[in-house]
Amino acid sequence: MTPDALAPYLPLLAVLVLAGGLGAIVSVMSALLGPKRPSAVKSTIFEAGSEPSPGSARQRFAVKFYVVALLFIVFDIETVFLYPWAVNFKALGWFGYGEMAVFAVTLVIGLAYVWKKGALDWES
Amino acid sequence: MLTLPTLTSTDFLPLWPALILSAGACLVLLSEVFLSSASRSFQPLLTVIATVLGALVAAATVFSVPTGVFGGFVVLDPFGSLVSLVICIGVGLSALLAPAFLRGRQAERGEFYALLLFGGAGMSLLVLSNELIFLFINLEILSIATYALAAYLRRGPRPAEAGFKYFILGAFSSAVLLYGAALLFGATRSTLLPQMGAELARIFTDPTLSDRQPLAYCGLALIGAGFGFKIAAVPFHMWTPDVYEGAPTPVTAMMSAAVKAAAFAAMVRVFLVLGRGIPGDALLTGFSTLAFLTMIGGNLLALPQRNVKRMLAYSSISHAGYLLVGVASLFVKSGTTKGGVLGVTALAAGATPDTAGALRGILFYLLAYTVTTVGAFGVLGALERRDDEVRGFAWDLDRLAGLAQRKPAWAVAMAVFMLSLGGIPPMAGFMGKLLIFRSAVDAGLVGLVIVGVLTSAVGAYYYLRVVVYMYMRPAPEAGGLPERNLSTELALVLSTVAVVVLGVLPGITGTWLSRGGSVFLGR
Numbered sequence: 005m006t007p008d009a010l011a012p013y014l015p016l017l018a019v020l021v022l023a024g025g026l027g028a029i030v031s032v033m034s035a036l037l038g039p040k041r042p043s044a045v046k047s048t049i050f051e052a053g054s055e056p057s058p059g060s061a062r063q064r065f066a067v068k069f070y071v072v073a074l075l076f077i078v079f080d081i082e083t084v085f086l087y088p089w090a091v092n093f094k095a096l097g098w099f100g101y102g103e104m105a106v107f108a109v110t111l112v113i114g115l116a117y118v119w120k121k122g123a124l125d126w127e128s
Numbered sequence: 129m130l131t132l133p134t135l136t137s138t139d140f141l142p143l144w145p146a147l148i149l150s151a152g153a154c155l156v157l158l159s160e161v162f163l164s165s166a167s168r169s170f171q172p173l174l175t176v177i178a179t180v181l182g183a184l185v186a187a188a189t190v191f192s193v194p195t196g197v198f199g200g201f202v203v204l205d206p207f208g209s210l211v212s213l214v215i216c217i218g219v220g221l222s223a224l225l226a227p228a229f230l231r232g233r234q235a236e237r238g239e240f241y242a243l244l245l246f247g248g249a250g251m252s253l254l255v256l257s258n259e260l261i262f263l264f265i266n267l268e269i270l271s272i273a274t275y276a277l278a279a280y281l282r283r284g285p286r287p288a289e290a291g292f293k294y295f296i297l298g299a300f301s302s303a304v305l306l307y308g309a310a311l312l313f314g315a316t317r318s319t320l321l322p323q324m325g326a327e328l329a330r331i332f333t334d335p336t337l338s339d340r341q342p343l344a345y346c347g348l349a350l351i352g353a354g355f356g357f358k359i360a361a362v363p364f365h366m367w368t369p370d371v372y373e374g375a376p377t378p379v380t381a382m383m384s385a386a387v388k389a390a391a392f393a394a395m396v397r398v399f400l401v402l403g404r405g406i407p408g409d410a411l412l413t414g415f416s417t418l419a420f421l422t423m424i425g426g427n428l429l430a431l432p433q434r435n436v437k438r439m440l441a442y443s444s445i446s447h448a449g450y451l452l453v454g455v456a457s458l459f460v461k462s463g464t465t466k467g468g469v470l471g472v473t474a475l476a477a478g479a480t481p482d483t484a485g486a487l488r489g490i491l492f493y494l495l496a497y498t499v500t501t502v503g504a505f506g507v508l509g510a511l512e513r514r515d516d517e518v519r520g521f522a523w524d525l526d527r528l529a530g531l532a533q534r535k536p537a538w539a540v541a542m543a544v545f546m547l548s549l550g551g552i553p554p555m556a557g558f559m560g561k562l563l564i565f566r567s568a569v570d571a572g573l574v575g576l577v578i579v580g581v582l583t584s585a586v587g588a589y590y591y592l593r594v595v596v597y598m599y600m601r602p603a604p605e606a607g608g609l610p611e612r613n614l615s616t617e618l619a620l621v622l623s624t625v626a627v628v629v630l631g632v633l634p635g636i637t638g639t640w641l642s643r644g645g646s647v648f649l650g651r
Contacts, residue, residue: 009317099135113154120161 071123082111139197141189142204142256145182145212146249149219152178153245160238168238172227172615175241179220179248186212186252190640194648200320201259203397206643207487211255211393214495218386219248221502224619225378228611229509233281240280244382247273251390255397258648260309260319263394267305267358271298274387278375290374297357297367305354312347312402315340321401322650329405345410351398352414358391361418361452362425365445369429372441373523377509380437384444384505385498392451392494396458396487401649403459415456416576422449427583430590437508437523439590440501443549446587447497453580454490454564457571458483484645486567491644492637493560496548496630500557503623504545507538510616528594530603539598541624548627550591551584556630 089096089104096103118124140147156171186209194205223244230236250269257263275298279291313319316327331337331344356364372380403411426446433439511531512522521527532539548555561584565577629636 110154113158117157117161 068123068126071118075118075123078111078114082108135198138195138204139202141192142197142202142208142212143253144185144189145216146252148182148185149178149216149245149249149252152181153242153249156238156242156245160242171238171241172223175223175245176220176615178245179216179223182248182252183213183216183220186210186216187640190643194646196258196322196648196650200322200650201262202253202256203258203648204256205646205648207393207397207491207645207647208256210491210640210644211389211494212252214389214491214498215248215251215255215386217495218389218498218502219244219251219382221499221506221619221623222378222382222385224615224622225381225502225506225509228613228616229376229378229512232512233514235281240277243273243277243280247277247382248386251386254390255393257394258321258397258401258650260313260321260324263398264302264306264309267391267394268302270387270390271302274298274379274383277379277382278371280379281376286374287376288374290371293367294371294375301354301357301364304350304357308347308350308352308354310347311343311350315343315347320650321398325401325404325650327405328402332405332407344406348399348402348406348411349414352395352418355391355395355398356418359388359395359448359451360445361448362421362445365422365425368445369438369441372444373435373437377437377505377512380441381502381505381509384440384501388444388448389494389498392448392455392490396455396490397647399455400458400483400647404649409459409461411459412456412461415452415459416573419449419452419456419576420579422446422452423580423583424449427586431586433590434525435523436525436528436594437505439594440504440508443587443591444501446583447493447501447549449583450561450564450580451490451493451497453568453573453576454486454493456576457486457564457568457573460571460573482567482570485570486564487645487647488641489560489563489567492563492630492634492641495637496556496560496627499623499626499630500545500548500555503541503620503627504549506616506619506623507542507545510538510613510620525594525597526601526604528597529601531598534603538620541620542598543595544624544627546591546594548631550588552588554628554631556627556634559631559634 085107086104089100093100152174156174159168159171159174189204189209190206190213192204192206192209194203196202197204223241226240226244227236230240247270250266250271250273254263254266254270257266275291275295278294279287281287309319312324315331316324318324318327328344331340353364357367360368372384375383399411399415423446426442426444426449430439430442430446433442508523511527528542531542544555548557551557551561561580565580568577568580
């Protein structure tokens with residue numbers, strides 16, 4: 005494979021380097037400059053929504069975490085599709101509008117289903 | 129400035145079956161949450177109506193001229209339309225079997241029908257896919273629906289085992305297929321099948337590109353292995369008996385009828401389009417090895433089974449073997465003198481292999497097998513009793529003993545299905561085997577056909593054993609009968625009639641089937 009074939013991916017490499025560099029700089033800076041006042045609560049392991057689990061990871065936890073995660077991914081991906089469409093809204097015109105409407109309505113049907121099923125109700 | 133594709137109504141023509149099935153699925157889902165449980169009994173009917181409409185619009189495109197639509201991502205060709213039709217028939221008949229089965233287990237929920245329809249939409253799109261990423265997404269749509277359906281009855285270890293096994297192995301096989309697709313993309317720099325086929329032809333003729341040949345071979349082999357899992361060909365068949373046994377019986381019927389047909393058709397399309405540029409007998413050797421192993425393995429493993437549901441699972445493997453004979457005969461090149469597991473007899477000088485004939489054979493076989501296997505699993509599901517499932521006794525041969533006295537009509541139907549599966553005239557299964565084996569003999573695969581006929585004779589033993597139990601064994605004393613159910617009986621009547629009519633008058637498919645050999649190869 006010639007190097008030319010990889011040339012279109014150069015911006016991707018730039019993004020990777022920039023993002024990785026920024027992340028590294030921010031964490032190094034905060035470690036160097038940030039104030040350090042540890043307390044017992046701050047030092048515990050952080051895990052969203054469940055008890056921190058040092059030791060074995062093989063414990064049971066509620067299936068509703070999965071449902072929320074799945075729903076998050078669905079609407080996350082909807083956003084991923086909506087942004088490029090919004091940027092090119094004028095060029096895409098009514099055709100793009102129709103396509104997007106079909107896509108959004110399909111997701112709304114899914115949302116109505118999970119809502120009525122009670123998947124969004126954390127307590128039940 | 130981006131250029132928009134101009135879509136015409138022709139572009140949407142092949143998509144209508146999938147669109148109708150998806151719309152039906154959405155309606156079922158909405159009715160499930162917005163209507164009270166008393167007023168939801170129309171869900172099976174809605175499902176069947178959606179599949180019938182899907183079948184009708186698929187049938188309407190049978191006489192279309194093969195073209196690529198949606199920028200070449202989707203094809204509109206008679207082969208795809210006919211397989212879509214078969215898929216709609218399979219899903220519809222399975223949906224007819226479901227109400228009685230679900231009522232017996234207090235599991236009547238609309239999600240079952242919605243998943244059936246979503247899966248059907250994925251299958252219908254799969255056979256029309258002409259691009260690898262689109263193909264993979266459709267494969268996942270159908271697989272995810274089927275995983276959920278296999279584990280639909282959550283209680284008890286068997287459905288859980290079936291669902292989990294199917295999910296793990298299905299995901300694994302999808303990954304294998306995806307890896308193969310990635311390697312082929314690396315070799316050909318395209319994901320559109322016709323372009324890939326043209327590029328492969330260049331790779332194998334242009335000496336400067338010969339370093340890409342290993343990549344192409346590895347990619348093809350991995351894609352073949354991925355499809356091998358989906359169609360349950362030996363040696364990729366291990367999951368089949370456990371999953372078929374543990375899944376709810378209407379789902380097993382759908383898997384062995386519609387899912388198998390869709391995966392087979394997609395495999396045929398991928399390898400037909402990609403394989404044009406592959407020199408020598410690589411594809412022929414590969415497919416005839418698979419066919420050889422699958423026919424022998426499936427039939428021998430089915431022999432000792434007393435559990436009829438497991439026996440039918442192994443029988444579905446063996447039928448994949450017979451179909452693979454037809455697939456192998458697609459790849460015989462004119463003037464071939466060697467290759468194939470059991471050799472190829474030389475074709476007469478100037479003779480070209482009849483690809484269209486082999487495709488017609490495969491299509492007829494898929495149709496015949498679909499109606500037969502749905503019926504067989506339907507009888508089995510109707511005889512099941514919930515309390516027996518845990519002990520694995522629900523599908524024992526003894527359960528069928530004396531069925532001829534208890535339920536004469538069901539015994540006749542089951543006998544018809546068994547004879548058809550065994551390939552005994554005048555049933556549809558016989559005509560299917562005849563067409564496939566004839567096209568294989570025409571292509572010179574005599575050795576493979578001999579193996580096929582011998583293993584069919586082996587198969588007759590375990591199919592006829594079911595008939596013997598029904599007609600020649602006394603009925604057990606406490607033989608409680610399942611209650612009558614209109615939709616189950618409708619499905620059984622429809623499939624019995626279809627099996628007999630297709631077997632006696634295969635000509636009624638005539639003009640339609642004669643179009644079936646027409647596959648869009650691109651350009």
